[in-house]
Amino acid sequence: MSDMQTFRQEIDSLDEELIKALARRFEIVRQVAAYKSQAGVPVMQPDRIQQIKERCTDLGSRYGVRPEFLHQLYDLIIEESCVLEHELVQPPEQGSRG
Numbered sequence: 698m699s700d701m702q703t704f705r706q707e708i709d710s711l712d713e714e715l716i717k718a719l720a721r722r723f724e725i726v727r728q729v730a731a732y733k734s735q736a737g738v739p740v741m742q743p744d745r746i747q748q749i750k751e752r753c754t755d756l757g758s759r760y761g762v763r764p765e766f767l768h769q770l771y772d773l774i775i776e777e778s779c780v781l782e783h784e785l786v787q788p789p790e791q792g793s794r795g
Contacts, residue, residue, distance in 0.1 A: 730785035
């Protein structure tokens, strides 16, 4: 097997781990949404969003990952999390009354 094939297999394996980790994260987000719905807690938690970004930026600096990249990545992850939470806390209206 060539070095390039080995690298590609490693990248493919890591991509699968990343996607599995995101799936697990989003499953927890669904559980949080259910909790928030029952407890009457708002979906948007700006302080928590800031904490997540700061913590991940700090982690990234330990591993040589650019802060700008992590901010963009977590903007997307948080955006998707909010979409999932809104779907569960405020399900879309079914049909329209006319």
